[in-house]
Amino acid sequence: MKQEWLEGHHARKRFGQNFLHDKHWIERIVRGIDPKPGDALVEIGPGQAAITRYVIAAAGHETAVEIDRDLAAFLRTQFTEEELSLIEEDALKLDWTAVLPEKRLRIIGNLPYNISSPLLFELMKAADRVIDQHFMLQKEVVDRMVAEPGSKTYGRLSVMLQYRYRMHKLFDVPPGAFVPPPKVTSSIVRMIPKAVDTLLPVDFEAFSTVVALAFQQRRKTIRNGLSTVMTAEMIEAAGVNPGARAETLPVESFVALANVMAEAKKAEAL
Numbered sequence: 607m608k609q610e611w612l613e614g615h616h617a618r619k620r621f622g623q624n625f626l627h628d629k630h631w632i633e634r635i636v637r638g639i640d641p642k643p644g645d646a647l648v649e650i651g652p653g654q655a656a657i658t659r660y661v662i663a664a665a666g667h668e669t670a671v672e673i674d675r676d677l678a679a680f681l682r683t684q685f686t687e688e689e690l691s692l693i694e695e696d697a698l699k700l701d702w703t704a705v706l707p708e709k710r711l712r713i714i715g716n717l718p719y720n721i722s723s724p725l726l727f728e729l730m731k732a733a734d735r736v737i738d739q740h741f742m743l744q745k746e747v748v749d750r751m752v753a754e755p756g757s758k759t760y761g762r763l764s765v766m767l768q769y770r771y772r773m774h775k776l777f778d779v780p781p782g783a784f785v786p787p788p789k790v791t792s793s794i795v796r797m798i799p800k801a802v803d804t805l806l807p808v809d810f811e812a813f814s815t816v817v818a819l820a821f822q823q824r825r826k827t828i829r830n831g832l833s834t835v836m837t838a839e840m841i842e843a844a845g846v847n848p849g850a851r852a853e854t855l856p857v858e859s860f861v862a863l864a865n866v867m868a869e870a871k872k873a874e875a876l
Protein backbone atom coordinates (compact mmCIF):
# COMPACT_ATOMS: atom_id res chain seq x y z
CA MET A 607 0.00 0.00 0.00
CA LYS A 608 1.35 3.43 -0.97
CA GLN A 609 2.22 5.54 2.06
CA GLU A 610 2.00 9.28 1.73
CA TRP A 611 3.16 11.87 4.20
CA LEU A 612 2.51 15.53 4.67
CA GLU A 613 5.89 16.92 3.60
CA GLY A 614 7.33 19.51 5.95
CA HIS A 615 4.83 18.90 8.74
CA HIS A 616 6.58 19.34 12.08
CA ALA A 617 5.07 17.16 14.78
CA ARG A 618 3.18 19.43 17.18
CA LYS A 619 3.92 18.69 20.80
CA ARG A 620 0.78 20.42 22.03
CA PHE A 621 -1.30 17.94 20.03
CA GLY A 622 0.73 14.97 21.26
CA GLN A 623 1.85 14.12 17.75
CA ASN A 624 3.97 11.00 17.30
CA PHE A 625 3.22 9.46 13.94
CA LEU A 626 3.33 5.74 13.28
CA HIS A 627 5.80 5.06 10.47
CA ASP A 628 6.54 1.38 10.76
CA LYS A 629 4.48 -0.81 8.44
CA HIS A 630 4.99 -3.91 10.57
CA TRP A 631 3.47 -2.25 13.63
CA ILE A 632 0.73 -0.49 11.68
CA GLU A 633 -0.38 -3.78 10.14
CA ARG A 634 -0.27 -5.54 13.49
CA ILE A 635 -2.43 -2.85 15.08
CA VAL A 636 -4.96 -2.99 12.24
CA ARG A 637 -5.10 -6.81 12.54
CA GLY A 638 -5.90 -6.28 16.25
CA ILE A 639 -8.74 -3.90 15.32
CA ASP A 640 -10.01 -6.17 12.51
CA PRO A 641 -12.09 -3.57 10.61
CA LYS A 642 -14.90 -4.98 8.46
CA PRO A 643 -17.22 -3.51 5.82
CA GLY A 644 -20.25 -1.99 7.51
CA ASP A 645 -18.46 -1.26 10.81
CA ALA A 646 -19.08 2.27 12.11
CA LEU A 647 -15.41 3.01 12.75
CA VAL A 648 -14.51 6.27 14.44
CA GLU A 649 -10.84 7.21 14.67
CA ILE A 650 -9.58 9.82 17.11
CA GLY A 651 -6.54 11.68 15.77
CA PRO A 652 -5.96 10.12 12.32
CA GLY A 653 -2.89 12.36 11.85
CA GLN A 654 -1.23 11.45 8.56
CA ALA A 655 -3.52 8.45 8.07
CA ALA A 656 -1.07 5.70 9.08
CA ILE A 657 -3.89 3.56 10.49
CA THR A 658 -6.68 5.29 8.54
CA ARG A 659 -5.46 4.02 5.15
CA TYR A 660 -5.63 0.40 6.22
CA VAL A 661 -8.96 0.81 7.97
CA ILE A 662 -10.55 2.45 4.94
CA ALA A 663 -9.06 -0.21 2.66
CA ALA A 664 -10.68 -2.91 4.78
CA ALA A 665 -13.95 -1.28 5.85
CA GLY A 666 -14.56 1.15 2.98
CA HIS A 667 -15.39 4.06 5.26
CA GLU A 668 -14.28 5.74 8.46
CA THR A 669 -15.35 8.74 10.53
CA ALA A 670 -12.42 10.62 12.06
CA VAL A 671 -11.94 13.42 14.57
CA GLU A 672 -8.82 15.57 14.05
CA ILE A 673 -7.97 18.82 15.85
CA ASP A 674 -5.00 19.88 13.67
CA ARG A 675 -6.29 21.94 10.72
CA ASP A 676 -3.23 21.29 8.54
CA LEU A 677 -3.61 17.55 8.99
CA ALA A 678 -7.34 17.78 8.35
CA ALA A 679 -6.65 19.59 5.06
CA PHE A 680 -4.09 16.91 4.16
CA LEU A 681 -6.55 14.12 4.96
CA ARG A 682 -9.10 15.67 2.61
CA THR A 683 -6.57 15.33 -0.22
CA GLN A 684 -6.09 11.64 0.54
CA PHE A 685 -9.63 10.33 0.69
CA THR A 686 -12.99 10.97 -0.91
CA GLU A 687 -16.00 12.03 1.14
CA GLU A 688 -17.41 8.54 0.65
CA GLU A 689 -14.31 7.10 2.29
CA LEU A 690 -13.70 9.55 5.11
CA SER A 691 -16.13 11.68 7.14
CA LEU A 692 -13.93 14.19 8.90
CA ILE A 693 -14.93 16.02 12.06
CA GLU A 694 -12.49 18.91 12.62
CA GLU A 695 -12.81 19.27 16.36
CA ASP A 696 -11.29 18.70 19.74
CA ALA A 697 -12.23 15.13 20.66
CA LEU A 698 -12.41 16.23 24.30
CA LYS A 699 -15.12 18.79 23.56
CA LEU A 700 -17.15 16.56 21.30
CA ASP A 701 -20.55 15.35 22.47
CA TRP A 702 -19.85 11.65 21.97
CA THR A 703 -23.48 10.74 22.54
CA ALA A 704 -24.26 12.67 19.31
CA VAL A 705 -21.62 11.04 17.05
CA LEU A 706 -23.41 8.77 14.52
CA PRO A 707 -26.34 8.45 16.96
CA GLU A 708 -28.02 5.62 15.03
CA LYS A 709 -24.92 3.44 14.98
CA ARG A 710 -23.04 1.18 17.32
CA LEU A 711 -19.50 2.50 17.23
CA ARG A 712 -16.08 0.94 16.99
CA ILE A 713 -13.73 3.63 18.29
CA ILE A 714 -10.01 3.52 17.56
CA GLY A 715 -7.00 5.77 17.94
CA ASN A 716 -3.34 6.24 18.58
CA LEU A 717 -4.31 8.72 21.23
CA PRO A 718 -2.51 11.93 22.07
CA TYR A 719 -1.02 10.92 25.41
CA ASN A 720 -1.55 14.32 27.00
CA ILE A 721 -5.34 13.95 26.90
CA SER A 722 -5.79 10.19 27.15
CA SER A 723 -7.29 9.91 30.66
CA PRO A 724 -9.88 12.72 30.32
CA LEU A 725 -10.78 11.37 26.87
CA LEU A 726 -11.37 7.87 28.25
CA PHE A 727 -13.72 9.37 30.84
CA GLU A 728 -15.57 11.41 28.17
CA LEU A 729 -16.04 8.31 26.03
CA MET A 730 -17.65 6.45 28.93
CA LYS A 731 -20.73 8.63 28.38
CA ALA A 732 -21.32 6.89 25.05
CA ALA A 733 -20.32 3.39 26.21
CA ASP A 734 -23.83 1.96 25.84
CA ARG A 735 -23.52 2.52 22.07
CA VAL A 736 -20.00 1.26 21.65
CA ILE A 737 -19.06 -2.21 20.38
CA ASP A 738 -15.40 -1.86 21.21
CA GLN A 739 -12.50 0.58 21.53
CA HIS A 740 -8.90 -0.06 20.49
CA PHE A 741 -6.39 2.48 21.65
CA MET A 742 -2.69 2.99 21.69
CA LEU A 743 -1.64 4.62 24.93
CA GLN A 744 1.44 4.89 27.07
CA LYS A 745 2.27 1.40 28.37
CA GLU A 746 2.20 2.73 31.90
CA VAL A 747 -1.41 3.94 31.42
CA VAL A 748 -2.55 0.64 29.88
CA ASP A 749 -0.94 -1.24 32.77
CA ARG A 750 -2.99 0.91 35.18
CA MET A 751 -6.19 0.35 33.20
CA VAL A 752 -5.96 -3.43 33.30
CA ALA A 753 -4.39 -3.77 36.78
CA GLU A 754 -6.01 -6.10 39.31
CA PRO A 755 -6.61 -5.37 42.99
CA GLY A 756 -3.46 -5.82 45.05
CA SER A 757 -1.11 -4.79 42.24
CA LYS A 758 1.00 -1.65 42.50
CA THR A 759 -0.61 -0.07 39.46
CA TYR A 760 -4.23 -0.66 40.57
CA GLY A 761 -5.86 2.72 41.15
CA ARG A 762 -8.58 5.16 40.19
CA LEU A 763 -8.27 4.56 36.43
CA SER A 764 -8.47 0.76 36.93
CA VAL A 765 -11.60 0.92 39.10
CA MET A 766 -13.48 3.54 37.07
CA LEU A 767 -12.84 1.87 33.71
CA GLN A 768 -13.19 -1.73 34.91
CA TYR A 769 -16.64 -0.87 36.25
CA ARG A 770 -17.76 -0.11 32.67
CA TYR A 771 -15.45 -2.12 30.38
CA ARG A 772 -13.80 -5.47 30.02
CA MET A 773 -10.23 -4.63 29.07
CA HIS A 774 -7.42 -6.56 27.53
CA LYS A 775 -3.89 -5.47 26.73
CA LEU A 776 -2.94 -6.73 23.26
CA PHE A 777 0.78 -5.90 22.89
CA ASP A 778 3.49 -3.29 23.38
CA VAL A 779 4.77 -1.01 20.59
CA PRO A 780 8.36 0.30 20.83
CA PRO A 781 9.26 4.01 20.50
CA GLY A 782 11.08 3.26 17.21
CA ALA A 783 7.73 2.63 15.45
CA PHE A 784 7.01 6.39 15.58
CA VAL A 785 8.35 9.64 14.15
CA PRO A 786 9.36 11.40 16.32
CA PRO A 787 9.91 8.51 18.74
CA PRO A 788 8.18 9.09 22.10
CA LYS A 789 10.24 8.71 25.30
CA VAL A 790 8.18 5.75 26.48
CA THR A 791 6.88 2.40 25.27
CA SER A 792 3.26 2.28 24.10
CA SER A 793 0.64 -0.48 24.35
CA ILE A 794 -2.54 -1.39 22.55
CA VAL A 795 -5.60 -1.95 24.70
CA ARG A 796 -8.98 -3.42 23.72
CA MET A 797 -11.96 -2.14 25.70
CA ILE A 798 -15.37 -3.81 25.43
CA PRO A 799 -18.26 -2.15 27.27
CA LYS A 800 -20.13 -4.49 29.60
CA ALA A 801 -23.81 -4.98 28.77
CA VAL A 802 -25.83 -2.29 30.55
CA ASP A 803 -28.09 -4.85 32.28
CA THR A 804 -25.03 -6.53 33.85
CA LEU A 805 -23.67 -3.32 35.42
CA LEU A 806 -23.93 -3.10 39.20
CA PRO A 807 -26.47 -0.37 40.00
CA VAL A 808 -24.72 2.66 41.45
CA ASP A 809 -25.07 6.43 41.73
CA PHE A 810 -22.21 7.27 39.37
CA GLU A 811 -21.38 10.58 41.03
CA ALA A 812 -21.08 8.93 44.44
CA PHE A 813 -18.96 6.17 42.87
CA SER A 814 -16.59 8.72 41.29
CA THR A 815 -16.28 10.60 44.59
CA VAL A 816 -15.58 7.49 46.65
CA VAL A 817 -12.99 6.17 44.19
CA ALA A 818 -11.22 9.53 43.86
CA LEU A 819 -11.04 10.02 47.64
CA ALA A 820 -10.01 6.44 48.33
CA PHE A 821 -7.01 6.68 46.02
CA GLN A 822 -5.98 10.23 46.85
CA GLN A 823 -3.42 8.85 49.25
CA ARG A 824 -2.75 5.26 48.35
CA ARG A 825 -1.11 4.29 51.62
CA LYS A 826 -4.06 5.36 53.77
CA THR A 827 -6.67 2.96 55.07
CA ILE A 828 -10.11 3.27 53.54
CA ARG A 829 -11.37 4.65 56.89
CA ASN A 830 -8.90 7.55 56.66
CA GLY A 831 -9.29 8.05 52.93
CA LEU A 832 -13.07 8.36 53.19
CA SER A 833 -13.19 10.10 56.59
CA THR A 834 -14.76 13.27 55.15
CA VAL A 835 -17.72 11.39 53.66
CA MET A 836 -18.21 8.14 55.60
CA THR A 837 -17.94 6.79 59.14
CA ALA A 838 -16.30 3.45 59.94
CA GLU A 839 -19.79 2.03 60.61
CA MET A 840 -20.94 3.04 57.15
CA ILE A 841 -17.87 1.41 55.62
CA GLU A 842 -18.62 -1.79 57.53
CA ALA A 843 -22.25 -1.61 56.39
CA ALA A 844 -20.89 -1.78 52.84
CA GLY A 845 -19.16 -5.02 53.77
CA VAL A 846 -15.71 -3.45 53.68
CA ASN A 847 -13.05 -3.62 56.38
CA PRO A 848 -12.32 0.02 57.37
CA GLY A 849 -8.69 -0.95 57.95
CA ALA A 850 -8.22 -2.14 54.37
CA ARG A 851 -6.28 -0.14 51.79
CA ALA A 852 -8.04 1.05 48.64
CA GLU A 853 -5.56 -0.76 46.40
CA THR A 854 -6.72 -4.14 47.76
CA LEU A 855 -10.46 -3.62 47.16
CA PRO A 856 -12.30 -4.98 44.10
CA VAL A 857 -14.58 -2.76 42.00
CA GLU A 858 -17.67 -4.25 43.74
CA SER A 859 -16.49 -2.88 47.11
CA PHE A 860 -16.31 0.66 45.73
CA VAL A 861 -19.82 0.23 44.33
CA ALA A 862 -21.07 -0.94 47.75
CA LEU A 863 -19.34 2.01 49.47
CA ALA A 864 -20.85 4.48 46.98
CA ASN A 865 -24.31 3.03 47.50
CA VAL A 866 -24.08 3.34 51.30
CA MET A 867 -22.83 6.92 50.93
CA ALA A 868 -25.59 7.84 48.47
CA GLU A 869 -28.26 6.28 50.74
CA ALA A 870 -26.98 8.26 53.74
CA LYS A 871 -27.06 11.46 51.70
CA LYS A 872 -30.62 10.75 50.62
CA ALA A 873 -31.68 10.09 54.23
CA GLU A 874 -30.01 13.36 55.30
CA ALA A 875 -31.94 15.30 52.69
CA LEU A 876 -35.32 13.96 53.93
Ligand code: SAM
Pocket residue numbers: 621622623624625626627650651652653654655656657671672673674677695696697698715716717718719721
Ligand atom coordinates in the same frame (compact mmCIF):
# COMPACT_ATOMS: atom_id res chain seq x y z
N1 SAM B 1 -3.08 8.24 14.14
C1 SAM B 1 -1.84 8.87 13.75
C2 SAM B 1 -0.72 7.86 13.78
O1 SAM B 1 -0.92 6.80 14.39
O2 SAM B 1 0.33 8.12 13.20
C3 SAM B 1 -1.50 10.09 14.65
C4 SAM B 1 -1.33 9.79 16.11
S1 SAM B 1 -0.77 11.15 17.08
C5 SAM B 1 -0.15 10.30 18.50
C6 SAM B 1 -2.22 11.90 17.75
C7 SAM B 1 -3.16 12.56 16.76
O3 SAM B 1 -4.27 13.11 17.48
C8 SAM B 1 -2.58 13.72 15.98
O4 SAM B 1 -3.00 13.65 14.66
C9 SAM B 1 -3.14 14.98 16.67
O5 SAM B 1 -3.20 16.10 15.84
C10 SAM B 1 -4.50 14.47 17.08
N2 SAM B 1 -5.07 15.17 18.26
C11 SAM B 1 -4.41 15.69 19.32
N3 SAM B 1 -5.25 16.21 20.20
C12 SAM B 1 -6.50 16.02 19.71
C13 SAM B 1 -7.80 16.34 20.16
N4 SAM B 1 -7.98 16.96 21.32
N5 SAM B 1 -8.86 16.02 19.39
C14 SAM B 1 -8.68 15.36 18.20
N6 SAM B 1 -7.46 15.03 17.72
C15 SAM B 1 -6.39 15.34 18.46
